[in-house]
Amino acid sequence: MTEPTSVAPGIRRLPLPMRTDPGHINSWLLADGDGWVVVDCGTRTEATREVWKAFMASPLYGGGITRIFLTHAHPDHAGSAAWLARETGAPILIAREELRALENFAVDDAKRDAEIEQWMSALGAEEDKVRLCQGFYHHFARGCPQIHSEIQIVAPGDELDIGGRRWQLHAGYGHTPCNLLLHQPEEGLVITGDQILPEIVTHVGIWWRQSENPLPLYLESLARLRQLEVTRAFPAHGDPFGEFRARCDQLRDTHEQRLARIEHLLGDGPLSLNALLKKFGGPAVDGPMFPLVAGQILARLACLESTGRIAASGADGQMPRFQLPEGSKSPAS
Ligand SMILES: [Zn+2]
Secondary structure (H helix, E strand, C coil), X not given: CCCCEEEECCEEEEEEECCCCCXXXXXXXXXXXXXXXXECCCXXXXXXXXXXXXXHCCHHHCCCEEEEECCCCCHHHHCCHHHHHHHHCCCXXXXXXXXXXXXXXXXXXXXXXXXXXXXXXXXXXXXXXXXXXXXXXXXXHHCCCCCCCCEEEECCCCEEEECCEEEEEEEECCCCCCEEEEEECCCCEEEEECCCCCCCCCCCCCCCCCCCCHHHHHHHHHHHHCCCCCCEEEECCCCCECCHHHHHHHHHHHHHHHHHHHHHHHCCCCEEHHHHHHHHHHHHHHCCCHHHHHHHHHHHHHHHHHCCCCEEECCCCCCCEEECCCCCCCCCC
């Protein structure tokens, strides 16, 4: 089996398989008496269940799983939650906003397809892009669990006692409606979910039925979370890392550079959404990851527009065009 490795006293890392990049997700096991609180639990696949079954059959399992904490409701974090809760009897702890996101994905396929078509058509998207989007969300919805066991709603500001340690919950916005981070202030430990990752730049994009302007939410969260006293961070993807504050600053700078690139490009004149997608998304805009790539670029455009750095034009149903505001110059010109 994949052995959960000790990363700190009372904290173990259990990597779970993912078919897509980055190939793994970390579940963090926190000692809770003679059992474990599980933070995130992997995709809704047999391969993930096999890892859990092996863990449950090992001596380390001890008193079993006492709680299943979901940092957020993405399929790689929450996919196996319903199954694991059924197997162990453990309650699922999740933020209300994330539970609502799961419920959104439980609507029937026809209703979701119709909403996505309407949403994409309002942006002037072509038929093939609408289909790509519907296909993506169809697949995504299949990875989401439908929970029928006990749910405990948790919220930013809550404090959890786990094996005598107190963990404070902090909100991370922008990646999903409310990614909850667990912070242990005395020891300077934090479990980040996807909000702050050591190598990957967290995806911040516009999603169906979610925030229309997530990037300012993400940047505000970074500015707030960087204040936490952290000596060691445990991310959902990648290895534990120090230099938490420096990583927050690096992520902020990366996003700011991406925004500035759009402004710079528009310095040569207005561009349509399609032209911007092609410029920044490359070949991926014609593949199955189109919704993720386009969602990120749309999020940058929404952020720039909401702060008056660019202006958009185009009626409903027409492909929007973007330009620098009247009288302004390209910041790099
Ligand atoms: Zn995620």
